[in-house]
Amino acid sequence: MGNTPAGPATSSASVQQTARAERFRALHTPGTPLVLPNAWDAASALLVEHAGAHAVATSSSGASWSMGAADGEQLDRHQTLELISRITATVDVPVTADIEGGYAQDPAGVGETVRLVLAAGAVGVNLEDARQGGPAPLRPVAEQAARLAAARRAADAEGIPLFLNARLDTYLFEVGEPETRLARTLERARAYREAGADGIFVPGVTDLPVVAALAEGIDAPLNVLAGPGSPPVADLAAAGAARVSVGGSLAAAAYGLAHRAARELLTTGTCDALADGISMDPLLAPGRATP
16 A cells, blocks of 8 residues: 655655645545646646646646647657756755656666655655556556555655655557446556555546445545546545546646737737637746736
């Protein structure tokens, strides 16, 4: 199971990061879901914080798009670490990072990624069991459990109570027959918890009875992925979700606005779509005034 770090943090920076990590962990409380509008760069993270979010989660898809790449581990570890560092230096709330498959083929490499993510200032990670370009959509359970265990050991060695969110893509990639999917997911969740995961993330599920069945069968905070057409946060929480994120949907909405505004300007010559724009300068200036 997720455990307490082996040794206390000693430096001032580490003490502050440990406090943020403990604050982030405490946000996963039953009945009051942690809502995370995912950010993809420092400016979007600052806007999410200013909107009232208690924490910031990064979006790997949004980050990839912002750098002209498709989703699916198109960015490397160095690029992701740069993004995390910029975001943690910009916001005051805890930051949890989407590290996709860990940017490594072996458990030791995943552990090194986690160590570097902690050094960049994050206090949580999502680690997925999808295998990009592999012969099967998901890694074998034992293989993914070993990667999660390596992530746990790396965090414990740094003395930071990292929140390790294990992402299961059984529903997202429609693995197996529909009637077997719940059992497959619960089996993986149990193995991932034993390996050291603190939370379980199951994207691709917003059907409330399925959310309820997952929440009942998993002894950890359940993270679900919301988006256009999904039930409201209150309904997902009532079904048992302890954490609700939106992945790349916020970035997609922002890029959708940019595309519509550009087309309007190039076709009709008008700028109506730009009417709700804001200046980031007040937020980025000392004192962080309201934009």
